[in-house]
Amino acid sequence: MSPKVPTFAEQLAAARSTAVHLELHDWLPRRQASDIALPGNDFWLFDDQLVRFNHFTGDGESAGPSFSDDPAVARLRSTAFASAWERAVPHEKYSV
Numbered sequence: 001m002s003p004k005v006p007t008f009a010e011q012l013a014a015a016r017s018t019a020v021h022l023e024l025h026d027w028l029p030r031r032q033a034s035d036i037a038l039p040g041n042d043f044w045l046f047d048d049q050l051v052r053f054n055h056f057t058g059d060g061e062s063a064g065p066s067f068s069d070d071p072a073v074a075r076l077r078s079t080a081f082a083s084a085w086e087r088a089v090p091h092e093k094y095s096v
Contacts, residue, residue, distance in 0.1 A: 026088035036083045037076055045077050 042054040051074055055063040068074070
């Protein structure tokens with residue numbers, strides 16, 4: 001069973017409190033991510049049901065979003081996100 005991914009409301013609440021206090025960063029070394037099905041595009045996962053993919057042009061401009069409510073797509077993103085966070089190294093402990 002994969003860890004529970006926070007709901008959209010929980011993520012917003014956490015983002016607000018994080019932004020007020022300090023910005024937190026964790027790092028996932030690429031060697032620790034080889035067996036995680038990370039997406040090729042940035043994404044937002046809403047309540048483990050709806051995925052918003054963010055697409056960008058070659059110069060970094062937004063190319064507009066796309067959406068998926070396919071349960072398999074949402075599950076894959078949720079599992080990848082949870083796996084990445086489980087393995088992430090806090091910024092203050094990360095070294096190159």
